[in-house]
Amino acid sequence: MSAPTAALIPAPAVLELHEGTLNLGTEAVVAAHPLFLAEARLLAEQCSLTFALPTTSRIDVVLTLSETPLPEEGYELDITGTGVAIRASTPTGAWHGAQTLRQLLLDGRTLPLLHIEDAPRFPWRGMLLDCGRHMMSVEYVKKAIDRLSLHRMNVLHWHLTEDQGWRLAVDAYPKLTEVGAWRSTHSSGDEGGRYGGFYTKEQVREIVAYAAARHVTVVPEIELPGHSVAALAAYPELSCTGGPFEVETQWGVHADIYCAGNDSVFTFLETVLGEVLELFPSEFIHIGGDEAPKERWEECPKCQARIRDEGLADEHELQSWFIGRIGDWLESQGRRMIGWDEILEGGLPDGATVQSWRGMDGALAAVRSGHDAVVSPTSHCYLDYDTGTTSLRKSYSFEPVPPGLTDAEADRILGGEGNMWTEYAPEEIVDTKIWPRLAALAERLWSPADRSDFFDFSRRWRIHKPRLEALGVTPGPEGRPVSIAAHFDPVLDGFVLECDADAPELQLAVGTPDSPPDPAGLYLDTSLVVKGSGTVLVQAVWDGEAWGEPAVCRLVRHAGVGREPVSAPAFSPRYAAGGTTALIDGLRGSGNYRDGRWQGVERVDLELVHDLGKPRRLSRITGGFLQDANSWIFLPTSVEVDVSEDGIAYRPLGTATHDVSNKVQDKVQWDAVIEADGTPARFIRLTARNVGACPAWHPGAGGDAWVFCDEVIIETEDDQ
């Protein structure tokens, strides 16, 4: 067996490895100071050690009270030839020390000798678990809590109410769960039919106690005023229109929200929150506050009367008033309110803490005005995003404190969270989304900023992964540790591919789908030239083994490549791909519209005009399109190609259509092919008809729809 290592995640603040090992046999005995008995008992249970009172004659692992005061959550851990000692000043510190030991014991009973001094950088180290979109079993929620605590994380942000489901039993309002906990269908996969469930109060108490034993605080989230359609389905009188409503079956931002002009809404919310406070001892209560469209309030006489009576300027101030009223009530109950960064709109209520998700601006605004903030920007912290968008490395590059803050402002950044939204992630696959990125976030939230080292983290992750697997967790991919930038070079008469790898010690093996990269084969420098069409795979290799997923570059060499178009589509700068030449650069996209190869046009038709430089006999024109209805991207209704000799007078060449419904949830790639049969032409104009507005059934109904195109392939008869 190889020598034991101390590949801990998160990395301890101070870690000294010493020569030698300690073998903790199966009979090893754990004892503890009277303050730490519960922690010692649970550690013994988790690691199959024997718990004993300190009067026992043999002690192998001891949790002791530190003689010198340590930070609130800090601990010291010594593994010497004679045993293990964990010192702390608080039970929480002792627990974190115990979980560090637990990580090592997951490798086996032979421990490296070491000395650790450790304490967290931030007090709030959390994960949001959305049990509104997909109901998760009590067993699963407990497991998630246990995995958090194994990584010295301490907050489960439990998202309990949504448009698509209300999950918490409330005695005063039984219909919340009788009606609100059930959706008629589920958009995700094969879960057709009635879907849902809820947590009884007894189950909630069980979960809260389970978490408390692991020094994890459960912060419940009760969404208001938006994301509340499930509650409105149960009690439509709480809305502006009176309903009726059904529990939402589609993910999205929905227009019906609690009426701000109706006093019974506040009676309802205070009663519900009163029951919440009885269940959850957490200082903070999350009230949501995000994504609350204002159109119902604009039309509602009661809401308009409220605006007048309270002297408010508009619906944004009405939202601020709404949130402030709930915040005051929570404060009167001795709790603190936290909400998503939209609670800044119309003025941040006194005492409110902001959870910044749309970037870091919300956190900046909050701390600069003397409020606390928790950070979980989509860019780094959204665990529902695929790893092609947010790779492990991207998550690891998360810095919770934005630049330019004073020390006092930086201190108001309490910490951060990884957010696991679950419309498309049932319990069975949630772990593959959470891990390994949450391990990266755990480290960024615990370890000193100057210990940040992605390559070192990646090395430790390779050792840590089997520990999670031993606990029954199936981690997902890390993403692609190598990216490819490609362009056509007329001088070299081919595509130049430049590879960028995550780590200097990664080697690059190159291959194709038919002849996959050989990790034991020859390695590429960083660039290569490819003359013709084909798919190139570049695999990162670490110590002779494939590391992560290969980067994929699909190249199509066609007659349009290498020239500027006469006119490019009116693309959005957010989805420019390569800019004006993106559609005739020879680079095809993947199924991910954010992969940098797809160009997006919002609301209007996509039109490209290209000049081949001289008349050519066309054989075929192909436009590549993507549908991702959940992202408001639809296939064009039709694709028309016109051709011209002079760029002035055009004649139609052909039209392509498809029979793909825009209701298809899965991503669809469609190549619109227009045969040309040798038609001579110099200018080509391709027009893809945008559906324009999202259809009536769609969560974005009426909003701007997108057309996404990756390439317009122009094939001629004289092509090689």
Ligand code: ACM
């Ligand atoms: C959010 O993702 N709507 C907070």
Ligand code: ZN
């Ligand atoms: Zn209203």
